[in-house]
Amino acid sequence: MQSKGSPVRIVYIVDDDPALLGSLERTFRAAGLTAVSYQTAFAFLDAVPDLSDGCLLLDIIMPEMDGLELQERLNSLGFNMPVIVMTAWGDVETAVQAIKSGAVDFIEKPFNDEALLDAVNAALALDRGPTRDRESVVAAKLVAKLSPRERQVLDGLVAGRSTKQMAYDLGISARTVEVHRARMLARLGTHSLAEAIRLAVLARLSPADLEANAADPQRRSGASRGLPE
Incomplete structure (x- = not known):
């Protein structure tokens, strides 16, 4: 467990692609980050009450409950963790909708490790104080x-x-x-x-x-x- 006052370095990932989850976990761990993954939006919702501070990397296209609907559920729960959404290349409309719902950033698939880590590190460093x-x-x-x-x-x-x-x-x-x-x-x-x-x-x-x-x-x-x- 991290000591009080130390920077939180946990990335929660919600994506239904096991291969991508494995790749993302390896990328984040190599960068000194803790990665915790979930294959469904429902699994992440069940875990929300026990989560530590960090940031959420959220896929938009998922079965049963997509990323935008999960954002709505999280907003209704008062979820205040920075959210980065993963969108299909060129899907600006979805990215705009996600940002209106509170996402701090979006990253387009396919993405490179440098762009991904830059986005995640910026989210982890974000001061969530301002409204x-x-x-x-x-x-x-x-x-x-x-x-x-x-x-x-x-x-x-x-x-x-x-x-x-x-x-x-x-x-x-x-x-x-x-x-x-x-x-x-x-x-x-x-x-x-x-x-x-x-x-x-x-x-x-x-x-x-x-x-x-x-x-x-x-x-x-x-x-x-x-x-x-």
């Missing part, structure tokens, strides 16, 4: 610093548009879109597309929206699929 309301205010201030074109590129990324699609929509070259994207990430203070999307989502959520999402799971799973204009 989502405060995070929303901070995010709104960061997004407000973007130029109009940078904001258009960010909105396009959140909507799941490719560089070529955005270039066509905006009437500019793909190379120019990439330049604006790089500047946008720099202004937001991140190199991560996931973090940029998270900031964009939080910036568009008013305190009233956050309260409604927390109180109404149906709103989170249904109406939250589209971003407010």
